Amino acid sequence: MAKAVIIGIPGExxxxxxxxxxxxxxxxxxxxxxxxxxSLRKAGGIFVKGVDLAVAVSSAQVALSGHVDG
Incomplete structure (x- = not known):
């Protein structure tokens, strides 16, 4: 099982x-x-490996409330 995750989000x-x-x-x-x-990500590419759920939310508070931003 993975014990670390590399994260990249748009605008970061x-x-x-x-x-x-x-x-x-x-x-x-x-x-x-x-x-x-x-570098492919910066050009608009998406790379996913070994992750079965990833959701970007506007704040930790939103995630902790159980909501997913639309």
């Missing part, structure tokens, strides 16, 4: 690393194949 220049064990989210300096995937 860089990537983020969410470490599920540590409970942290930190900026990630992408290199190698990850840098290639990130």
């Amino acid at each position: 220049e860089g990537l983020w690393l969410a470490d599920l064990d540590a409970g942290t989210v930190k900026p990630l300096n992408s290199t190698g194949e990850l840098a290639t995937a990130s």
